[in-house]
Amino acid sequence: MQTDPQRYTVTAALPYANGPVHIGHLAGVYLPADIYVRYLRLMNRDVKFICGSDEHGVPITIRAQKEGVTPQQVVDKYHTIIKDSFQEFGVSFDIYSRTSSETHREVASDFFLKLYNEGKFIEQTSEQYYDEQADQFLADRYIVGTCPNCGNENAYGDQCERCGTSLSPTELINPRSMLSGNKPVLRETKHWYLPLDQYEPWLREWIIEGHKNDWKTNVYGQCKSWIDQGLHPRAVTRDLDWGVPVPVPGAEGKVLYVWFDAPIGYISATKELLPDTWQTYWQDPGTKLVHFIGKDNIVFHCIIFPVMLKAHGNYILPANVPANEFLNLEGDKISTSRNWAVWLHEYLQDFPGKADVLRYVLCANAPETKDNDFTWKDFQARNNNELVANLGNFVNRALVLTHKFFGGQVPAATDLTAEDQEVLHQLHAFPARIGELIENYRFRDALNELMNLTRLGNKYLADTEPWKLIKTDEVRTGTVLHIALQLAASLVTLLEPFLPASAARLATMLQIEAGAWQQAGRPDALLTGHQLAPAALLFDKIDDATVEAQVQKLLDTKKANELAAAVAAPAKEDISFEQFQTMDLRIGTIVAAEKVAKTKKLLKLSVDLGFDEPRTIVSGIAEHFVPEALVGQQVQVLLNLAPREIKGIQSQGMLLMAENADGVLSLMQPSSAVLPGSSVA
Numbered sequence: 001m002q003t004d005p006q007r008y009t010v011t012a013a014l015p016y017a018n019g020p021v022h023i024g025h026l027a028g029v030y031l032p033a034d035i036y037v038r039y040l041r042l043m044n045r046d047v048k049f050i051c052g053s054d055e056h057g058v059p060i061t062i063r064a065q066k067e068g069v070t071p072q073q074v075v076d077k078y079h080t081i082i083k084d085s086f087q088e089f090g091v092s093f094d095i096y097s098r099t100s101s102e103t104h105r106e107v108a109s110d111f112f113l114k115l116y117n118e119g120k121f122i123e124q125t126s127e128q129y130y131d132e133q134a135d136q137f138l139a140d141r142y143i144v145g146t147c148p149n150c151g152n153e154n155a156y157g158d159q160c161e162r163c164g165t166s167l168s169p170t171e172l173i174n175p176r177s178m179l180s181g182n183k184p185v186l187r188e189t190k191h192w193y194l195p196l197d198q199y200e201p202w203l204r205e206w207i208i209e210g211h212k213n214d215w216k217t218n219v220y221g222q223c224k225s226w227i228d229q230g231l232h233p234r235a236v237t238r239d240l241d242w243g244v245p246v247p248v249p250g251a252e253g254k255v256l257y258v259w260f261d262a263p264i265g266y267i268s269a270t271k272e273l274l275p276d277t278w279q280t281y282w283q284d285p286g287t288k289l290v291h292f293i294g295k296d297n298i299v300f301h302c303i304i305f306p307v308m309l310k311a312h313g314n315y316i317l318p319a320n321v322p323a324n325e326f327l328n329l330e331g332d333k334i335s336t337s338r339n340w341a342v343w344l345h346e347y348l349q350d351f352p353g354k355a356d357v358l359r360y361v362l363c364a365n366a367p368e369t370k371d372n373d374f375t376w377k378d379f380q381a382r383n384n385n386e387l388v389a390n391l392g393n394f395v396n397r398a399l400v401l402t403h404k405f406f407g408g409q410v411p412a413a414t415d416l417t418a419e420d421q422e423v424l425h426q427l428h429a430f431p432a433r434i435g436e437l438i439e440n441y442r443f444r445d446a447l448n449e450l451m452n453l454t455r456l457g458n459k460y461l462a463d464t465e466p467w468k469l470i471k472t473d474e475v476r477t478g479t480v481l482h483i484a485l486q487l488a489a490s491l492v493t494l495l496e497p498f499l500p501a502s503a504a505r506l507a508t509m510l511q512i513e514a515g516a517w518q519q520a521g522r523p524d525a526l527l528t529g530h531q532l533a534p535a536a537l538l539f540d541k542i543d544d545a546t547v548e549a550q551v552q553k554l555l556d557t558k559k560a561n562e563l564a565a566a567v568a569a570p571a572k573e574d575i576s577f578e579q580f581q582t583m584d585l586r587i588g589t590i591v592a593a594e595k596v597a598k599t600k601k602l603l604k605l606s607v608d609l610g611f612d613e614p615r616t617i618v619s620g621i622a623e624h625f626v627p628e629a630l631v632g633q634q635v636q637v638l639l640n641l642a643p644r645e646i647k648g649i650q651s652q653g654m655l656l657m658a659e660n661a662d663g664v665l666s667l668m669q670p671s672s673a674v675l676p677g678s679s680v681a
């Protein structure tokens, strides 16, 4: 039997401070964490909600170098954007700190030192690339060279982005430093490693045996697969000048590896929030620790950080790590580098006062068990059909009719019918049911249950028709509205975790405050005669033009990406002049053109190249040119491409075309007409 925890520490993954946050982060991590915490607070539980910016690591130093600013300037900029947008979105952190803080440096250093002094690390010397001109060791991302797999000349030291192969820097052919452009040299360097392999038996017992039934299957499955593959020592330090310095002699120029220092950020943020009592939230077994993260972070929060906590010895371990899958955008993977994202700070600008609409859509569509897709059409439909037509409509009808018929005072309930009692009976069951779903991290189902309550309210009003009933039975009308208003009053509390701004506006209209969660289903939240404030719409419709503008913004991004990709298409390998001269390039004049039957793309062309007979060339350009319009045009031809049979036609050469980033083709023509067969050289 598990007893209720005395308190909760809830963390949300530290966002990386080299860019703003987008809807994928929100749906996967911050929104579910916030719903969970807001619910716990309404349950009167002692809970601390901890987060902050992750501000160390190589991507930040690279961005700083690209933009010609300092790493501190990069993280200052994004820390502010992220913090402000979270606040406006209603994420109710108790503290949003940052890993560049002085407290964090101390906490992370102390953590490292304790493990170091107790011999929990292993020391290992290895050879790493060093830039002699820049006088520093090079992180993998600071080394580029030729991919041994595909020949891409700009592969990184950890990965080739063209063919996707994982690399180590020493595998690169012709490596060069991104700092100086010089060839780096191998030098010996010493680092400290956390021997994860030594903790494997313990991890098996703790996760594979211990959390089989209470961790989400996607999380448990990933952990099991990591452990089954076998764990290896992992370096906790690296050669870099941006981060928490390694606090031992002989470690000049080394910092804690960002994966080691970042999770300690949860602890240091808690210490900043509660300088005297922070230990209670991290070291007292009565505390339940829950990490909200995305699936890309599972190994860090389920295996590596727990091993760190276990090795330290003073800390509790996470009770649960309810990681989510990924949210896609309009059918494509969200990508920060390609700007394929809906950025939170931009959404808040484009949709002022509509944070709750995004909260609703992201929760209703959260990638809890599998990857999910966000589309603007779905965003609009959920707003118009669910928030406006269901939730908003119910609340508005109950309030407006009470103002119209009873001067805005809660009318008396008299002689309850079986139907009335059934509605109140159902209302009573909602808080526990929604609460149980939230406690089991099933936020989508919880939100759907909440919407079932407003469906119940709408059905009750549709069945009883108080707007007609008033003509024949004022007392009965009063009873119906009394009950409808009790449902609305319970929504003030039940909505709060999901849509806090709307819950607050509803509270103002009803002139009450959100109460304890368990009290939400009661039938007497509003007393007879209680005066209501004027009704206002909680939500309004979002029109086609608004969502089309957002879709257009994404299409523009896609186009810009394609243009950038075209410009950035890597150069091919050098060839010799002799190799070039093997190509017989000529100008010809098209004398006839027709579509190749039963194909979409192919045209059969007759091209006058100065020989007795025109040559036949089959070309895949039918989607770009009308055959008749080509006749008489001059074109560039590769004459000596070996003849090929295409759709039964012998093609004797190849038309050369220029291709735009969006795939549009144009002919390569001389600036003034030349004789057919003129050579190109």
Ligand SMILES: [Zn+2]
Residues within 6 Å of the ligand: 147, 148, 149, 150, 151, 152, 155, 160, 161, 162, 163, 164, 165
């Ligand atoms: Zn490659």
